[in-house]
Amino acid sequence: MITNMKSLKAILEEKGIKPTYQRLKILEYMSRNTVNHPTVEMIYEKLLKDIPTISMTTVYNTLNAFLEKGLVDAITITGTEMRYDFNTDSHHHFLCKRCGRIMDIEVTCPFSEGKKLQYGHRVEEVHGYFKGICKDCLKDVRNSAEESSL
Amino acid sequence: MITNMKSLKAILEEKGIKPTYQRLKILEYMSRNTVNHPTVEMIYEKLLKDIPTISMTTVYNTLNAFLEKGLVDAITITGTEMRYDFNTDSHHHFLCKRCGRIMDIEVTCPFSEGKKLQYGHRVEEVHGYFKGICKDCLKDVRNSAEESSL
DNA sequence: CTTCATATTTGTAATCATTTTAAATATGTA
């Protein structure tokens, strides 16, 4: 787990991205929030506390730069806004329709491998996700049902 | 393959959707265009020729109704606009970054089955897609390379 | 065939995520 400023700086330099304060802070945020798959808005709102002058545009530009260099992945799963993922290792996601959380899912199969595609297309990206009701929400629903039947 | 007005009407009635002219035409379009995964715009532009008064809103409303009743699937793959699919059988997609075409992909594995998810979540939807360069575009690229080396 | 209630369609305006643009600011170098 890489969380200190020094190695974040090294990561950016390695990718040929000038390590400005904003970029370091955005990368730091991403590296520390690997479970919530944040939106631009979420990142922006959080960084406002440290950098009161930061703009949405900077967050957008920075994430697009990170994306190009493979520092983050972009995931379109909610249908409304882009989610970003610091974990660029091959994995899939689960979106809970009730609480809205996005969780990582590990699946190994011809789909997640991608390469075995027989159609002659050159596969560059593999995206997989599920939608449904997450474990925790299922528990909540059960609890509510119990309450209402008292 | 269901393409005549009569059975389209039956499909709508079966789902409790009143078979208006617009809805029949939209369903007809969907049933006849199973390979291009159209946008709302594409459907709208085509139907304008038959129904000069049709509105975008009607196409949106109708597709949302179809979606709710499971007559079509919605796929978010380009990141910019929703694509609709008349084929609601479990399958995945390939988006060509060069020509923009979306092709059907058949894959059978734990991911496409969905059910085998070990995390305790209730899976209601399975979405999978690849991005890359399609077979035909790869050929084009090769041909261009040959030309430029003449 | 009229009247009325309801559903559908339509056009316009609003919304929301994202991109574009241009000015302001910061950075690095001569």
Next chain:
DNA sequence: TACATATTTAAAATGATTACAAATATGAAG
């Protein structure tokens, strides 16, 4: 210190989608 370049910023533009309200169609009751 001065200048060229990159970055950040705010504001405006864009584009897909939804909300809204008026117009139109539909279907049943008298």
